[in-house]
Amino acid sequence: MPPQASAPQTQPTAPTPPVAHAEAPKPPVPPKPPKAPPARSERRERASRSEEYYDTKTTIFSALIDAIDLSQLAKMDAESARDEIRDIVNEIISLKNVVMSIAEQEDLLDDICNDVLGYGPLEPLLARDDIADIMVNGADTVYIEVSGKIEQTNVHFRDNGQLLNICQRIVSQIGRRVDESSPICDARLPDGSRVNVIVPPLAIDGPALTIRKFKKDKLTLEQMVQFGTISPEGATILEVIGRSRCNVVISGGTGSGKTTLLNCLTRYIDEDERIITCEDAAELQLQQPHTVRLETRPPNLEGEGEVTMRELVKNCLRMRPERIIVGEVRGPEAFDLLQAMNTGHDGSMGTLHANSPREALSRIEGMITMGGFNLPSRTIREMITSSIDVIVQAARLRDGSRRITHITEVIGTEGEIITLQDLFVYEIVGEDANGNISGRHRSTGIARPAFWDRARYYNEEHRLAAALDAAEVEDVEGSDSFGG
Ligand SMILES: Nc1ncnc2c1ncn2[C@@H]1O[C@H](COP(=O)(O)OP(=O)(O)OP(=O)(O)O)[C@@H](O)[C@H]1O
Ligand SMILES: [Mg+2]
Numbered sequence: 001m002p003p004q005a006s007a008p009q010t011q012p013t014a015p016t017p018p019v020a021h022a023e024a025p026k027p028p029v030p031p032k033p034p035k036a037p038p039a040r041s042e043r044r045e046r047a048s049r050s051e052e053y054y055d056t057k058t059t060i061f062s063a064l065i066d067a068i069d070l071s072q073l074a075k076m077d078a079e080s081a082r083d084e085i086r087d088i089v090n091e092i093i094s095l096k097n098v099v100m101s102i103a104e105q106e107d108l109l110d111d112i113c114n115d116v117l118g119y120g121p122l123e124p125l126l127a128r129d130d131i132a133d134i135m136v137n138g139a140d141t142v143y144i145e146v147s148g149k150i151e152q153t154n155v156h157f158r159d160n161g162q163l164l165n166i167c168q169r170i171v172s173q174i175g176r177r178v179d180e181s182s183p184i185c186d187a188r189l190p191d192g193s194r195v196n197v198i199v200p201p202l203a204i205d206g207p208a209l210t211i212r213k214f215k216k217d218k219l220t221l222e223q224m225v226q227f228g229t230i231s232p233e234g235a236t237i238l239e240v241i242g243r244s245r246c247n248v249v250i251s252g253g254t255g256s257g258k259t260t261l262l263n264c265l266t267r268y269i270d271e272d273e274r275i276i277t278c279e280d281a282a283e284l285q286l287q288q289p290h291t292v293r294l295e296t297r298p299p300n301l302e303g304e305g306e307v308t309m310r311e312l313v314k315n316c317l318r319m320r321p322e323r324i325i326v327g328e329v330r331g332p333e334a335f336d337l338l339q340a341m342n343t344g345h346d347g348s349m350g351t352l353h354a355n356s357p358r359e360a361l362s363r364i365e366g367m368i369t370m371g372g373f374n375l376p377s378r379t380i381r382e383m384i385t386s387s388i389d390v391i392v393q394a395a396r397l398r399d400g401s402r403r404i405t406h407i408t409e410v411i412g413t414e415g416e417i418i419t420l421q422d423l424f425v426y427e428i429v430g431e432d433a434n435g436n437i438s439g440r441h442r443s444t445g446i447a448r449p450a451f452w453d454r455a456r457y458y459n460e461e462h463r464l465a466a467a468l469d470a471a472e473v474e475d476v477e478g479s480d481s482f483g484g
Helices: 051-067 070-075 078-095 102-117 120-127 160-172 221-227 232-243 258-266 309-319 333-342 357-370 377-387 452-457 461-477
Strands: 131-137 142-146 149-152 184-188 194-198 208-212 248-252 275-279 291-295 323-326 349-353 390-396 402-414 417-431 437-443
Touching: 051 078, 051 102, 070 078, 078 102, 102 120, 120 131, 120 142, 120 160, 160 184, 160 194, 160 208, 221 232, 221 258, 232 258, 232 390, 232 402, 232 417, 232 437, 232 461, 248 258, 248 357, 258 349, 258 390, 275 309, 291 309, 309 323, 309 333, 323 333, 333 357, 333 377, 349 357, 357 377, 357 390, 357 402, 357 417, 377 402, 377 417, 437 461, 452 461
Parallel strands: 248 349, 248 390, 275 291, 275 323, 323 349
Antiparallel strands: 131 142, 131 208, 142 149, 184 194, 194 208, 390 402, 402 417, 417 437
């Protein structure tokens, strides 16, 4: 297969490879060169590699594509395909008398395998466990989030064409494609990572790809205590909340750790409870044996076959659940989740996007109003108060650290207003020279939370009281700096 003729000739880099991929033997949309080829031909230094490296890679890549039988390769498993490519590349290197160090040769083999079989320049990032998010803004700009901080990497794609090919390869796994007529797509990598792709003309500077890396080993509450996300007493309170079947909403901004926290709370559910989870992309990892996992489905290319979160949650109710867990509540399913919470499915949980417990409530109200339920706002508020027990607020602070900033109870309504009661809050005390925020979790002094009776019913009241007490002591000790 010839290199793509449409690749801008001014670019001294390798030609866009034909889509030499198992699942997508035909090149998808001919990658359109951006209207004005980006003025990057000045050749920014890529990674730390020399131009010769890239030239050699281009030569070897073209020879490989000529030599290899792609349809045969498609039938092999990844490991054998890699071996096959290795053999051929080694042969080409010796035939063409290419001079390379062993290390360079290894790099080259990896690069080529990644291009042919995997996700090209993304592979090294995907292989790293310490990365939370990968954000690709066009071929030349790749950011990652590590330890809560966003940083730019020196990863580059050859051009937007290669990037688009990789996007295509990712979404083809769920039977979709991205192009001008359907430029937005959510997908998942085989390892469970969540992917969003948006391509030109909507994404103006080239395809934008966002990956939330799937963490196999989800954080536990103990680890969160180590990281300072929550204090030990706060963690015990959360444990009691999970165990005593409170209905919980976890609220927080993007990437604040909502899903991680939800996953933590589910660990305290009894083994014998029947749990049904509804998610857009399965991220939760419940330990309990009696769990049914459900996932929504986006519409197919013809716009058919969509199964919404609302449909899933409604269906859940016919599956005799004891607890319903909704990965992310963002629409009219809020109504069904509240109803479920209200009708004997105690201990149901969900996350939603909001910046404070109060805002979480108005978001829920908004979702129900927008869902066309035509209920007076007073009724919606009463419904909210009679169903939700606790709101846990997560936040990503400006230093990149994640904190649980509120454990708040929903108490009742006063007139039209929902009454909230903070049990536990995080207070920022200061910032050190490195910009790290210091603060502390403290109890607000409430000795008998509204869910006390519930905790007692599940024999958890002693632990609850002890945790609240311990947190109190801390408060008194430090009270001088806070004026009580
Ligand atoms: N307490 C924590 N300390 C350190 N890292 C955390 C903590 N909580 C979550 N993370 C990491 O932050 C990233 C985002 O977490 P998570 O997926 O739970 O966020 P989210 O709020 O659900 O995001 P989204 O809004 O995109 O659904 C993950 O990589 C996760 O491992
Ligand atoms: Mg989430």
